[in-house]
Amino acid sequence: MLRIAAIAAIAAVGLALAACATTAPAEQSINVTGSITYRERIALPPSAQIEVRLDDVSLADAPARNLARQAFAAEGKQVPFAFALTVDKAALDPRHSYAVSARITDADGKLMFITDTRNSVAFEGGSTVDMGMLTLIKTN
Numbered sequence: 001m002l003r004i005a006a007i008a009a010i011a012a013v014g015l016a017l018a019a020c021a022t023t024a025p026a027e028q029s030i031n032v033t034g035s036i037t038y039r040e041r042i043a044l045p046p047s048a049q050i051e052v053r054l055d056d057v058s059l060a061d062a063p064a065r066n067l068a069r070q071a072f073a074a075e076g077k078q079v080p081f082a083f084a085l086t087v088d089k090a091a092l093d094p095r096h097s098y099a100v101s102a103r104i105t106d107a108d109g110k111l112m113f114i115t116d117t118r119n120s121v122a123f124e125g126g127s128t129v130d131m132g133m134l135t136l137i138k139t140n
Contacts (some may be wrong), residue, residue: 032068032121035080038113040138047107048074052083054121058095058096067091067098070075074104080133086137092123100131111139 032054039071051071055064068085085100092098104113113136121129 018081027127029086029093030089030123030126031128032085032087032131033083033128034100034102034134035082036115036134036136037080037105038136038138041117042138044074044078044104044112045106046074046076048082049105049109050074050102050114051105052085052100054085054087054098054100054104056096057099057118058091058093064099094123098123101132102134102136104136113138 036050036052051069053066053070054068055066057064068087070083070085072081073125074081079114086096100119100121101115103115105111106140115134116137119131119134121131123129
């Protein structure tokens with residue numbers, strides 16, 4: 001009887017460890033969410049391309065290091081567009097600065113709209129950071 005109880009206890013511990021192993025990747029990542037829009041009353045062409053990036057912008061004289069990117073076609077839809085970027089916590093350095101930027105281009109890659117302000121991201125221990133609504137400006 002004691003042997004059966006010991007086997008049951010070992011099996012329970014094994015199941016508990018297996019459950020921890022399957023949830024660990026979700027605990028090691030952070031989701032950065034929000035939406036993008038613009039103020040002009042202009043319809044996007046169906047072929048418009050949307051790109052949202054999360055970058056490490058710590059170094060002033062060097063290109064930003066991209067940590068996450070989401071790109072998709074408008075496919076006839078109009079703003080606002082929701083975005084969700086996932087970044088590994090291990091890739092983040094608390095001494096660095098991070099920002100989200102967005103752009104909309106036409107099918108030929110010509111820039112139509114872009115963020116013109118820094119949208120800083122504060123990673124403060126949660127598993128999700130909501131950036132709210134980011135407003136893009138029209139380019140010429």
